[in-house]
Each structure stands twice: as structure tokens, then as C-alpha cells.
Amino acid sequence: MADEAAPTGADDTEVEATPGAAPEELFGALLTRSGGQLVLHPSREQYPKLLRTLHESGYHMVIDLCGVDYLTHSGRTGVPASVATERFEVVVNLINHKERARLRLRVQIPVDDARLASAFDLYPGTEAMERETFDMFGISFDGHPDLTRILMPEDWLGHPLRKDYDSGRIPVQFKGAPANRPATR
Amino acid sequence: MTTTHEAPANLAQTSEGAQELTSRDVISAGERLRELGAVLRLSESEALDAELDAVVDDETMIINMGPQHPSTHGVLRLMLELQGETVLRCKPIIGYLHTGMERTGEDLTYLQGPTNVTRMDYAAPLFTELAFSLTVEKLLDIEVPERAVWIRMLMTEMNRISSHLLFMATNGMDLGAVSMMLYGWREREEALRFLQEVTGLRMNHNYIRPGGVAADLPDGWRDSILRLLDMLPPRLDEYDVLMTNQPIWRERLQGIGVISAEECLALGVTGPILRSTGYDWDLRRDMPYLAFDKIDFDVVVGSFGDCFDRFAIRLAEIRESMKIVRQCLENMPKGDYRIQDKKVTPPPRARIDESMEALIHHFKIFTEGFKVPEGEAYVAIESPRGELGCYIVSDGSPNPYRMHVRAPSFVNLQTLPHLMHGNLVADAVAIISSVDPILGEVDR
Numbered sequence: 001m002a003d004e005a006a007p008t009g010a011d012d013t014e015v016e017a018t019p020g021a022a023p024e025e026l027f028g029a030l031l032t033r034s035g036g037q038l039v040l041h042p043s044r045e046q047y048p049k050l051l052r053t054l055h056e057s058g059y060h061m062v063i064d065l066c067g068v069d070y071l072t073h074s075g076r077t078g079v080p081a082s083v084a085t086e087r088f089e090v091v092v093n094l095i096n097h098k099e100r101a102r103l104r105l106r107v108q109i110p111v112d113d114a115r116l117a118s119a120f121d122l123y124p125g126t127e128a129m130e131r132e133t134f135d136m137f138g139i140s141f142d143g144h145p146d147l148t149r150i151l152m153p154e155d156w157l158g159h160p161l162r163k164d165y166d167s168g169r170i171p172v173q174f175k176g177a178p179a180n181r182p183a184t185r
Numbered sequence: 186m187t188t189t190h191e192a193p194a195n196l197a198q199t200s201e202g203a204q205e206l207t208s209r210d211v212i213s214a215g216e217r218l219r220e221l222g223a224v225l226r227l228s229e230s231e232a233l234d235a236e237l238d239a240v241v242d243d244e245t246m247i248i249n250m251g252p253q254h255p256s257t258h259g260v261l262r263l264m265l266e267l268q269g270e271t272v273l274r275c276k277p278i279i280g281y282l283h284t285g286m287e288r289t290g291e292d293l294t295y296l297q298g299p300t301n302v303t304r305m306d307y308a309a310p311l312f313t314e315l316a317f318s319l320t321v322e323k324l325l326d327i328e329v330p331e332r333a334v335w336i337r338m339l340m341t342e343m344n345r346i347s348s349h350l351l352f353m354a355t356n357g358m359d360l361g362a363v364s365m366m367l368y369g370w371r372e373r374e375e376a377l378r379f380l381q382e383v384t385g386l387r388m389n390h391n392y393i394r395p396g397g398v399a400a401d402l403p404d405g406w407r408d409s410i411l412r413l414l415d416m417l418p419p420r421l422d423e424y425d426v427l428m429t430n431q432p433i434w435r436e437r438l439q440g441i442g443v444i445s446a447e448e449c450l451a452l453g454v455t456g457p458i459l460r461s462t463g464y465d466w467d468l469r470r471d472m473p474y475l476a477f478d479k480i481d482f483d484v485v486v487g488s489f490g491d492c493f494d495r496f497a498i499r500l501a502e503i504r505e506s507m508k509i510v511r512q513c514l515e516n517m518p519k520g521d522y523r524i525q526d527k528k529v530t531p532p533p534r535a536r537i538d539e540s541m542e543a544l545i546h547h548f549k550i551f552t553e554g555f556k557v558p559e560g561e562a563y564v565a566i567e568s569p570r571g572e573l574g575c576y577i578v579s580d581g582s583p584n585p586y587r588m589h590v591r592a593p594s595f596v597n598l599q600t601l602p603h604l605m606h607g608n609l610v611a612d613a614v615a616i617i618s619s620v621d622p623i624l625g626e627v628d629r
Contacts, residue, residue, distance in 0.1 A: 035323055035562055060450045063565070064574055064591040073580040077559055091576065093563055093591070100472055104563060125453025128599050136287075151280040151628055161288055
């Protein structure tokens, strides 16, 4: 994949940061690399401001926004040591058409206060994606115009992509199942 | 079966909002802003005032279109607010085909994954398989053999042809050109026949897998493609006669459902809809994956951003795809069609009888699956509908920890309120059709 050109402001060196060295930053947020892809780790407070900066720097399109529930995978790698990991993450993929660069944001969301500022004002295209993330993970987006369930029925209980949500296996009964018709001889 | 019960606070939060389009006197400015299709031009306060004075509430009517409607391409439900014949607001309501495929993907191994994702975009199944496989390969940090790369390119472009032919058929059908429907279907069947020859199935192929492809190209594949490449151009010329150059067709589509490049960028819209505005962007050329940097083809762009441009772009893209297929035919390298990494690729059937290791590998791969190193990756490709991306988080186990597919139709559907605003209800069908949503991919 040749899709990662270094955007302006990024170091040209593709070397992984050595432990102990000062953490790399880009647009004021901590930067890591995941298989050559640039990943930013803004805090929830930094997130709206960072989006604005990115919008001004040519990242005109939010390609994707989704949630991840790290309930059963707490010891994850790829997050800088100074970032406190939380149960949820909102992952935002942005694209810069001019420099042909991609950037990924990973925002940590605690479970007891699962909310994040909406990107709707800057990127109206996140409307459906934020609704989906809300629907599947129960993460609220402040400032979203219409935060309702989008894929599940509106009276559904629970958020299906959370790891503690039972995906509901229907037991298959091969023997002794009641017949649809009364037995005739 | 047990169900998780949420705290009452969460329940209130999730059941308060109806998904339906609400009448004008109860909606908020933010929602109006969105439904007016005016997010880019109006401020929130303006949105409250604009049109609200001009339109008297009892002159408008909210009607329901779908989910079972022949021209909504599946189970898309639209709520339209009409004033007479004019559509003022529109809200797509989706989820009728939601089957939790992202959740299912977490329970399947990486080898089983393609069977699941292939059912998302059922008109272009190979693309979702490709996006999934490329993401897994990125996490594994492996390179597939060159022949596999070119086979993948050949097959996805054939799939693009069949998908766009399906669009030709349904677009004709939606606008009343029933003969076009039959022609489109006829040619698509020919393209599917080739896919069937190679993969064994017309749809939902499960052909592109992590590590390569499922099988090598069969004997006589060159002749099949050459036959197809000879057959298609005259048929496409017929389409030009039947539709492109026909005044009724042009009247029906030109100037209908106009969108600007700025609106497309803001809404995250990709693919033919973005290109119809004159915005020159195609991942195959601009961020090449597979071996598209070695291929010579043109990116087709429109200039008006209307339904006709979107139709014409897709027709022209069939011709471009044929160019790519021809180059794949000429440059198809020899070699292996899948990676010879025993941890990823199951051994050939013959080896199982003679080698204990092969038997063990075979058993391990099909029962437990192969482990993928911890990490996360997002890889995107250009599907017939736009950018199709796959985001996978791996925790080091044989199943994806989280598998998310960025479906182009899901995002492109957001243009409907913008495209429909101010158009006639009769044109609504033309607009839905020109967005070309695949509901399997929208709802996943």
C-alpha cells in the first residue's frame, strides 16, 4: 500500500519513536504509526479543536467514524504511554485529497461518561456515522442534530456491538421439538 | 438466551427519539438544517427562519415511500414532505436489512471472514472481500504473490463491469425504460458467467481471501474474457442509442438532483457521485492499491453533478474497466495464486495424504484459524460506489476483535435530502436510482 504520504508538519523520518524519546506530535496531538498509517491520539477536550485545525489544513473529508469497545482487550498496544486508555474508542479516518494523505484519530471515551463532541458542524457527513456509533455503542455525540438509533429499531434495548451485550444464540433443537401440527396416525 | 438489560437512564435516552421525519412545528433548528439540505449555506438561526415562513404547515404532507417499493432498490424507506408535487424535505430511514454482520465478523476467523463480508454489497461482492483481505494482510504484514494481485485486479474490474451493468438495468427500469432493464440484465449475466467460471458462484464468491485468491484461473479464461470484451462494446453502443443520445432520457435526467463538489466533500460522498461534480478523485489512480499504478486508464469525471452525469460516468467506467481487464489479460504474470505461508494458506489437498505437517496445518487453519498480530489497520479501495474501507482491530487471536466496514452506500445515502430538495416527487425515483445504493451494504 502506497497510500501514506507524509503530510505537512510530519517528520520525514519513518522510524518508530524509540522508547524514552519525546513522543511525536502532529497538529498538537500525540502521533503514533500503525503499519505506516498515521494515528493521532487527541483527548476528548482536544478533539473539536483538532478537527478544526485539520479541516483548515486540507483534511476536508471524514471518511469514516466508528467505535470500538475494548472491554475484553484492555492491554492494547499502539497507544502512547501518556494516554490513559478507556473502555471505548471513537476512531475517525480523515483524508486529505490534495496531499493524498490519510490520518486516523483515536479518541478515548470512558464508559461512565460516554460522550464526545459531534463533528457535524464541520463535517456534516458524520451525521449517519455518529448515529451508527451511538446506536451500536451508546456513545452520545454532543451537538448532533438528530441522535436516534439508525440501524436498530428505535425501541431496542442495549447497544449490540458492546462486548458485554449477548449476541443471543438461538438454540437449535433437533429432537423433541414441538411439531407445528398435531401428530396424526 | 440471556439479554443484557440497560440502566433506565440509557433506555430513556435511546427510546425518546423517533426515527421518522417529524412535522415542522416540533423539530429543532439543527434537524431542519440537515433535512433542508442546507448545512453548508445556512446558519442554524437562518435555518429556523428560512422557508418556515414561506411554507404553511397544513399545506404540506408527509408521505411514506417504501420500505417495499420497487424503485428503492431493496428495503430503503423514505419519508417525504411534499408541498403539492414538490419535495421539501426527505429523510431516509434504514436498518430494515440490518443483520449485525459486523458483530458476526467478530465471531468468525479471518479465513471465514470473506464469506461474511461478501454478503454486504451483493452487487459487487468481490470488492468487500478485497478490502477485508487487504486489511488482514496489512495486519499480518505479508505480500501476496504478483499473480494473485493481478487476478484480484482482473476479477474486481469484471465485478465493476457487472455492478455498473446492473446499475444500467435498474436505472432504466426506474425511469420506465423497461427494455433497458432487460438489456442490462442480459449483459450482466454474461459478466457473471465469467465470474462463475472462475469462482464457482454468480454472487457472494468468497474468492478473494487473506493470502491470495481461492483458486487459480481456470483453463480457457482468456477466451472467455476475449469473448466478453468483443461482445460488450457494440452492446454499450446500443445503450448510447437507447439512452445517452435519446431526448426523453436526457430530459428526465439532466439538471435533476444536482449536487456540488463542496457538498459532496462535506458529506463524505465518494465514487461516481463525487466525480459527477467534476471533482477528479479515484483511489485507483490517486492512492493506488494492488498494481493499479502499472495500469493505464482514465478517470471519468462529469461537470454538472446531476443524474445524467452520474449515469454517463458509470457507462464510461464500464469502458474504462474493459481497458483495465484487457491490460490484466496481457500482463498476467505466471506464478502462485496464493502466498505459500503455511500459517496462512491451507495446504493443497494432495499434500494432506502424504505429509503429517500438512494435515496439522490444514486442521489448525480450519478449526482454530490463523492468529493475526495485535494492532489495527484501515485499508480502502475504490468500489463501484465509492471508497470502501475496512477497519480491523486485532487482539492477537484468530478472530477480529472489531471489524468495521466503511460502506460507501451508507454514506452516499446522506445526499438524498440534498438531492431531492426542491425536485418533483416524480424525480425522486430517478435520484434514488442515480445514487445507486445497495441496501445490504447500507444496513450491514
